[in-house]
Amino acid sequence: MIRDLHRVLGSEGSGLLNRLLVTQAGAAALQGVAFALLVPLLRALLGDASGEAWPWLTAFVICSLGYAILQAIGLSRGFTAGSRLSRVLHRRLAEHALNLPLGWFTAGRAAGFSRLAGQDVIQVMNMPAHLLRPLITSVLTPVTIVVASLFLDMRVALVLVLCAPVLLAVHLWSTSVVRRLDDGRDGAIAESADRVLEFVRNQSVLRAFGRTAEGYGALDDALVGEARGDRRLIQRGTPGLVSFAFAARMVFALLLALSVSWTLDGSLDVATMPALLVLVGRLTDSVSTAADLGAGMRIARGSLLRLRAVLDTRPFPRPAEPRLPDGADVEFDQVSFDYPQNTPVGLGPSAGRRDPLLANVSFRIPERSMTALIGPSGAGKTTVARLLARFWDTTGGTVRIGGVDVRDISPEDLAASVSIVFQDVYLFEGTIEDNVRIGDPEASEETLHRAATLAGLDQVVRTLPDGWSTVVGEGGTALSGGQRQRVAIARALLKDAPILVLDEATAALDHESEAVLTSTLQALASQKTLLVITHRLSTVLTAEQVLVMEGGRITERGVHDELMALGGTYAAFWDQRSRAEGWRLEPAR
Numbered sequence: 001m002i003r004d005l006h007r008v009l010g011s012e013g014s015g016l017l018n019r020l021l022v023t024q025a026g027a028a029a030l031q032g033v034a035f036a037l038l039v040p041l042l043r044a045l046l047g048d049a050s051g052e053a054w055p056w057l058t059a060f061v062i063c064s065l066g067y068a069i070l071q072a073i074g075l076s077r078g079f080t081a082g083s084r085l086s087r088v089l090h091r092r093l094a095e096h097a098l099n100l101p102l103g104w105f106t107a108g109r110a111a112g113f114s115r116l117a118g119q120d121v122i123q124v125m126n127m128p129a130h131l132l133r134p135l136i137t138s139v140l141t142p143v144t145i146v147v148a149s150l151f152l153d154m155r156v157a158l159v160l161v162l163c164a165p166v167l168l169a170v171h172l173w174s175t176s177v178v179r180r181l182d183d184g185r186d187g188a189i190a191e192s193a194d195r196v197l198e199f200v201r202n203q204s205v206l207r208a209f210g211r212t213a214e215g216y217g218a219l220d221d222a223l224v225g226e227a228r229g230d231r232r233l234i235q236r237g238t239p240g241l242v243s244f245a246f247a248a249r250m251v252f253a254l255l256l257a258l259s260v261s262w263t264l265d266g267s268l269d270v271a272t273m274p275a276l277l278v279l280v281g282r283l284t285d286s287v288s289t290a291a292d293l294g295a296g297m298r299i300a301r302g303s304l305l306r307l308r309a310v311l312d313t314r315p316f317p318r319p320a321e322p323r324l325p326d327g328a329d330v331e332f333d334q335v336s337f338d339y340p341q342n343t344p345v346g347l348g349p350s351a352g353r354r355d356p357l358l359a360n361v362s363f364r365i366p367e368r369s370m371t372a373l374i375g376p377s378g379a380g381k382t383t384v385a386r387l388l389a390r391f392w393d394t395t396g397g398t399v400r401i402g403g404v405d406v407r408d409i410s411p412e413d414l415a416a417s418v419s420i421v422f423q424d425v426y427l428f429e430g431t432i433e434d435n436v437r438i439g440d441p442e443a444s445e446e447t448l449h450r451a452a453t454l455a456g457l458d459q460v461v462r463t464l465p466d467g468w469s470t471v472v473g474e475g476g477t478a479l480s481g482g483q484r485q486r487v488a489i490a491r492a493l494l495k496d497a498p499i500l501v502l503d504e505a506t507a508a509l510d511h512e513s514e515a516v517l518t519s520t521l522q523a524l525a526s527q528k529t530l531l532v533i534t535h536r537l538s539t540v541l542t543a544e545q546v547l548v549m550e551g552g553r554i555t556e557r558g559v560h561d562e563l564m565a566l567g568g569t570y571a572a573f574w575d576q577r578s579r580a581e582g583w584r585l586e587p588a589r
């Protein structure tokens with residue numbers, strides 16, 4: 001665990017941790033020696049040579065004082081280490097998050113990250129003061145006592161050395177039993193929490209279908225699972241929890257019985273016996289304290305492992321010698337890609353390689369032109385947009401912007417080159433203006449209003465009582481889907497990057513706003529490189545190039561007339577969409 005702690009802290013926090021460990025180890029050793037000195041001291045006091053007690057008492061007082069001083073230093077270092085650790089961990093997490101692939105931040109991961117930075121960092125920050133210090137004391141003090149007993153009575157030392165592996169075995173067994181049960185119960189609690197959250201979030205759907213908490217099977221099952229986990233922990237975990245304390249008491253009882261028998265047969269003097277028992281009593285108490293720390297250790301270990309898993313995630317490599325894109329044309333050259341968890345693991349004889357999600361995707365979008373990407377759901381269109389902005393790195397082939405591999409462009413230059421509006425728009429807590437200004441905080445009022453007009457957001461702002469100052473709520477919940485999309489489009493337009501990607505960004509717009517956006521796109525096509533993922537016919541007609549994507553491949557490409565003449569997927573798409581949108585194309589005369 002100390003190794004894990006060093007790893008999550010990095011070099012910055014490790015020195016502090018080492019100093020704490022050394023101080024506490026010194027305190028524990030001095031405490032063990034002080035306990036051991038009680039034996040000759042008591043022997044002298046209870047025996048016939050009370051005059052010999054003074055030197056032992058002096059040594060005992062010196063060791064106890066030394067222990068108290070080191071303990072006080074350890075305590076203060078423990079708390080200092082704790083607060084420093086929290087700062088170091090927060091900084092490391094923030095720095096690491098900056099370098100993680102953007103694709104890593106799924107909704108679930110983002111929620112997990114907040115738990116990591118809150119609860120888990122608190123657990124780890126409490127470790128030095130509340131876990132490590134008592135743990136070191138309760139392990140090293142007994143070890144010192146065992147070593148000291150070699151000089152006091154070899155037989156006691158031998159019994160302690162022989163009992164140590166038995167105690168260790170009982171400890172390992174009880175820890176593994178309780179850890180297994182704890183893990184099972186933690187999983188069940190997490191499942192219940194997820195289901196409750198799902199139940200609360202989806203109230204509108206559940207109520208529409210008349211489902212109450214009792215009738216919501218997933219939540220019922222999760223609660224039953226949680227109760228089962230609790231029962232198991234109580235029934236099977238209790239023997240594990242008490243077994244170690246019981247074994248430690250048994251060692252004490254054994255030494256008590258042996259001491260009595262050695263005293264009776266005259267091989268141990270009467271004055272030494274109580275002193276030895278005091279020593280062994282301290283030893284078993286210390287060892288039991290170590291076992292009591294088990295629950296706290298398990299929780300802290302879980303937090304440490306979660307932090308380690310995130311900090312160990314490989315950051316995106318930054319280019320050693322970054323290059324600037326020469327222009328704003330986009331090129332996908334034989335690109336293949338699979339999301340990390342989709343990579344075949346090759347388990348079992350039947351497991352073979354399946355096709356990657358994207359396979360040999362090649363296309364070029366000339367600078368200042370518009371390309372529409374269409375295709376069925378799950379074809380890989382959004383993935384293409386993500387690869388263009390380097391949310392992930394390709395597994396094969398190259399994505400280029402302005403003739404330069406995106407992996408050779410610095411993240412800052414890449415971010416400045418590409419603006420993206422995704423289907424699932426996220427707005428930050430704040431006003432409409434705050435949200436649009438994220439695109440360019442320094443933009444003038446005039447530029448802001450121009451972007452809003454182009455996105456059709458000015459109409460929305462005019463109808464809202466608070467206009468630009470309307471608070472959108474976290475995630476933008478105070479706005480409709482179409483309004484949120486217009487805010488996101490205005491934000492992207494304000495950023496004024498040379499490449500603009502719209503991923504189904506018009507899906508929630510009404511016909512009027514769509515018409516505004518279509519003419520905006522037409523106007524923008526002469527200034528920017530546009531990639532528009534859409535199923536809207538008006539947008540597709542505006543494009544200079546249409547790419548049809550199916551099953552991770554580009555299956556058709558060309559302009560509207562060429563693709564219609566092919567009579568393939570595009571023609572079928574056109575036919576189906578024009579019926580849905582009530583469109584009819586007049587034959588060319």
Ligand SMILES: Nc1ncnc2c1ncn2[C@@H]1O[C@H](COP(=O)(O)OP(=O)(O)OP(=O)(O)O)[C@@H](O)[C@H]1O
Pocket residue numbers: 103106339341342357375376377378379380381382383384
């Ligand atoms: N983060 C992710 N991790 C793993 N798999 C993913 C991830 N995102 C998408 N996928 C999978 O990749 C495939 C392609 O998804 P993608 O979103 O690119 O398709 P799409 O053509 O944009 O679909 P839609 O039109 O429905 O948005 C899908 O099977 C999807 O389940």
